[in-house]
């Protein structure tokens with residue numbers, strides 16, 4: 001398995017701790033200088049819980065076993081989810097903490113075939129190391145067009161007049177509408193959909209203002225919309241169109257208080273999320289005439305209750321969450337999400353990841369061997385710890401000739417965490433949950449960058465990575481630096497991670513297979529003695545390196561071994577008279 005796969009994969013899925021360790025070793029043994037797609041053990045399984053376009057299903061089927069189970073009850077979803085590596089939903093399925101817990105150990109990816117991820121418990125997904133990806137662009141135009149459709153049909157009473165005529169009533173005076181041209185439209189949330197609505201509304205001759213605390217003013221200006229405060233937007237508007245996400249900050253922002261600030265006779269369109277409006281307050285505002293009309297595609301509870309006063313209100317136009325429902329958008333969304341989910345299952349970092357850092361493919365490819373080095377140094381360091389003190393302080397020192405802005409250390413930090421946590425716990429760690437896991441375990445991971453002033457070295461992103469564990473005892477005193485920390489340092493040579501420093505000793509051993517560290521009195525014949533014992537037991541030595549502080553004083557021997565020596569062999573090595581201590585470390 002490649003380094004990129006290690007970032008998101010769950011080596012423990014359905015495996016015993018021993019199997020997980022074996023899988024982990026297999027992964028680490030894979031070449032790390034490129035990011036090939038490792039042959040999957042078996043086809044991953046994907047559960048599609050809501051209607052997805054055929055083109056997307058085709059993309060999924062080429063890579064995975066796909067089960068479409070539309071219209072499942074929450075209980076059915078809970079019962080099924082643990083059999084799948086990925087789950088794809090739209091807005092109709094609640095991916096709760098319970099669902100994510102039920103999927104723990106196998107479920108690696110949740111794909112939201114659309115924009116809004118308010119139906120996915122992101123915190124629970126992050127804690128479970130489950131990547132959430134969405135399809136943020138393919139339905140933008142559809143949602144904007146639906147907003148315009150609702151705006152125009154509301155202004156001209158299209159749905160009410162249609163219903164009346166079909167009921168045999170020809171009511172031309174009752175359904176006199178209002179014009180759009182020259183009216184002020186306030187766009188609340190000037191993101192992808194909001195800005196497309198603005199563009200179209202300008203074409204209808206409307207004066208467009210917008211409120212979005214995070215949108216760049218020049219983007220709005222380029223479209224001919226003016227960014228204003230919330231108060232100004234709601235006070236000046238004849239029409240208000242909602243396009244912000246549902247978050248704790250936007251929940252019920254349209255309430256009695258904000259309706260009171262609006263012009264009497266204002267008209268409201270909502271194709272964002274029902275929850276941004278206090279629906280009872282909207283009914284009151286409609287009844288009082290403060291709000292003349294509303295056009296709603298989304299509701300706090302979907303579907304809304306059959307006797308909902310809001311839905312049945314004669315001044316309200318409703319559609320059943322159809323914003324994204326065009327043939328074109330659904331095809332686009334299906335392909336967008338299928339590609340994101342397949343990529344994520346392959347271990348790539350999806351560009352539409354919602355709960356993980358987005359790392360461009362070229363950066364990932366360049367960092368791949370360092371990602372592997374970071375994890376191995378973490379694994380080595382933790383296996384050197386003794387005693388009950390527990391690890392608290394971890395320092396990762398990156399030496400690089402690159403500008404600090406050119407070095408994304410989030411992956412490396414995550415992999416050091418993975419290396420430290422996985423050998424000593426049943427938690428699997430990946431890029432999604434590394435920081436959360438570290439925090440949970442009380443691990444403080446400090447990072448330091450040391451600049452390396454050799455310009456030629458800027459070719460490679462890093463000169464070395466050092467992992468230091470402070471305030472811990474070690475089972476191998478030779479790994480303790482003069483400052484009292486466990487210290488291991490490594491570098492990448494010819495694409496392969498190497499261990500280059502242990503405590504105060506310089507060594508050079510490739511980090512493949514397993515490692516024996518011995519501390520001995522520096523004297524001739526030591527390499528031969530240890531090599532002989534290993535040879536007699538058929539343990540292949542892949543690398544050997546000796547480092548010492550001063551001639552004739554202590555030295556350490558770092559021996560890379562392909563196989564794990566049995567206990568007897570290790571004891572024999574320990575009994576060589578000049579050997580003061582030794583430790584066997586699994587990579």
Ligand SMILES: NC(=O)C1=CN([C@@H]2O[C@H](COP(=O)(O)OP(=O)(O)OC[C@H]3O[C@@H](n4cnc5c(N)ncnc54)[C@H](O)[C@@H]3O)[C@@H](O)[C@H]2O)C=CC1
Pocket residue numbers: 115116117136139140143188189190191192193194211212213214215243244245246249250271272273297298321322323324325
């Ligand atoms: N009805 C439907 O079928 C569809 C609904 N949507 C919904 O439309 C909304 C917007 O989608 P996109 O434009 O794609 O998202 P986006 O992320 O591109 O835009 C959202 C904008 O809201 C802004 N925002 C955040 N907090 C705000 C606040 N307190 N006040 C004002 N603005 C705030 C953000 O800065 C951002 O610019 C989402 O809620 C999405 O779920 C999207 C597609 C289809």
Ligand SMILES: O=C(O)C(=O)COP(=O)(O)O
Pocket residue numbers: 090091092113114115116117139321322323324325
């Ligand atoms: O993309 C969004 O945010 C939407 O609201 C579309 O929802 P849907 O996929 O049609 O259930």
